[in-house]
Amino acid sequence: MNEDLPVVGSTAIPAAELRWRFSRSSGPGGQGVNTTDSRVELSFDLASTTVFSPPRQARALDRLAGRLVDGVLTITAAEHRSQLRNREAARARLAMTLRDAVAPDPPNRRPTRPSRGSQRRRVDQKKRRGDVKRLRRSPED
Template sequence: MPDDLVVTDGWAIPAGDLHERFSRSSGPGGQGVNTTDSRVELSYDVTRAPARVRARLLDRLAGRLVDGVLTVTASEHRAQLDNRRAARERLAEVLRRAAAPPPRKRRPTRPTRGSQERRIAEKKRRGETKRGRQGRYDA
């Protein structure tokens, strides 16, 4: 899988910037799991990201970075190639979410007169219901 990792339309990570490490998966699988290095750790140095997204990535991924490096793992498939694909997709998704611009601020609004009147009317109805229950169970 020597091709670049496409994160967004305008941003692709060169294959040389990704570092893969393989190890044995855990869990059931018998001999297969004990002999094949199918688990994949994919690492990317976030400090090498384009300047336009680097600060946002470093800020949003601060809890996941170790010395500026983001690592994702994949071991859910039996084949190493499938785990490599899964790790690349997972890394791209994490970077895509972290690089996304922040949502626009909510513009404060006021409740409409009709909604206020409906709320007050419902409160009055509820109060009447409760008032009607008073003294019902006196012995």
């Protein structure tokens, strides 16, 4: 199994920058759940990594600020019964999280005005809806 993280943008994170911790998991597994360390915690020190360029690193630190503890991002995986599959799930989740965090902002929206036709359709729909409600009322109102 390749220890490098899947590509994040055009960057692969080396295994030396990843910290793995294993513990007993809750959930499915029968008697084996009491003896195997299948729960996986994958930690990546985002604040001190040299993998990303400074602007991408700053963007990721800003976007993930609520999830970081002392600049370290921790991903937990315990949904599978085997440690191997949980390792793969944690690695994929870390890659997806970092990919989203370093992605550039979408272009700003150019403000536009509603067309005359769309305004007319909106008002017509409001009138039809009001008519329906008016017709539902009892005659003594």
